[in-house]
Amino acid sequence: MKFITKKRVVLFLLFIFPLICFLILSTGKNNFTKLPIVTKNITDISKIDGTKKVQLKDNVSIICFLGNDVNTNKSGLFNLNEKVYKKFTDxxxxxxxxxxxxxxxxxxxxxxxEIGAFTDMQKWVFMASSKEEIEALYSSFSFDEPLTNLASSKAFLIDKNVNLRGRLKDSDSKDGKLYGYNMNSVSELNAKLKDDVKVLYYEYYAxxxxxNKNKADRKEVGL
Incomplete structure (x- = not known):
């Protein structure tokens, strides 16, 4: 067909098609979904911190349990530092x-x-607590995988309201619920934990x- 020329195809791809996509996206429904809460109102660390300097409230936190042999998950902590911590230090x-x-x-x-040899440790917190308090904190997660010698290979994501965040439809997890992220799996830290932290921050940003939009609207109507 003479109407469909190479020049017209190029013009369509460069100008018309992007405009159509923009109109569809701008008028369509926002499909952004919040990161699921898997356990509400876990115990705040401030209740078991002897120094009273550490708290989960109003912070986005990742919690790790080192156990009696703190080197048990040493490689996992290095993975967590490289793949997640360094991405969110700012x-x-x-x-x-x-x-x-x-x-x-x-x-x-x-x-x-060792972790801090090449890392700014400003947002790393190492905290000691009693066996009973560690077990009580972990129990509040309602996660059916027990600690081993007070240690876990999982990293747990806690929101600013002290809720445990994760996934409810995770194909790799039992019953689809992802409570914690395997620190020994670089792919899981990259594809799940890092992405979920981003989603959580976007949730707060949105x-x-x-x-602020609601405040501006109220000002306009004199409220």
Whole structure:
């Protein structure tokens, strides 16, 4: 057909097609979904922190359980540091909390020093607590996989309201629920935890924008 020329195809791809896509997206329904809450109102670390300096409230936190042998998940912590922590060091109210039993301070400090050899540790928190308090905190997650010697290979994502976040339709998890992210799996940290932290921050950003929009709307109508 003479009407369909190479020049017209190029013009369509460069100008008309993008415009159509824009119109569809701008008029369509926003399909953004929030990161699911898998357990509400877990125990805040402030209740078991002897220094009273660490809290989950108003922070986006990733919690790790080091156990009696703090080197059990050493490689996993290095993975977490490289694949997740370094991506979010500039984000506000972000922290990684590594919990270990009382009496393991020397080993924990050594591990902290190894991780910090090439990392700004400003948003890493290493915290000691009693066996009973560690177990009580972990129990509040309602996760049916028990700690092993007070340690877990999972990293747990906690929102600003102290809820455990994860996934409810995860094909790799039992019953579809993803409570924690395997620190020993680089692919899981990359494809799931890193993405989920981004989704959580976008959720807060979207809520902030909506709040400001509502304030502006009220001003316009004199409220």
């Amino acid at each position: 984000y506000k109210k972000f922290q990684i909390v590594a919990i270990y039993p009382n009496g393991k301070e020397t080993e924990a400090e050594k591990l902290k020093g 809520a902030f924008k909506e709040k």
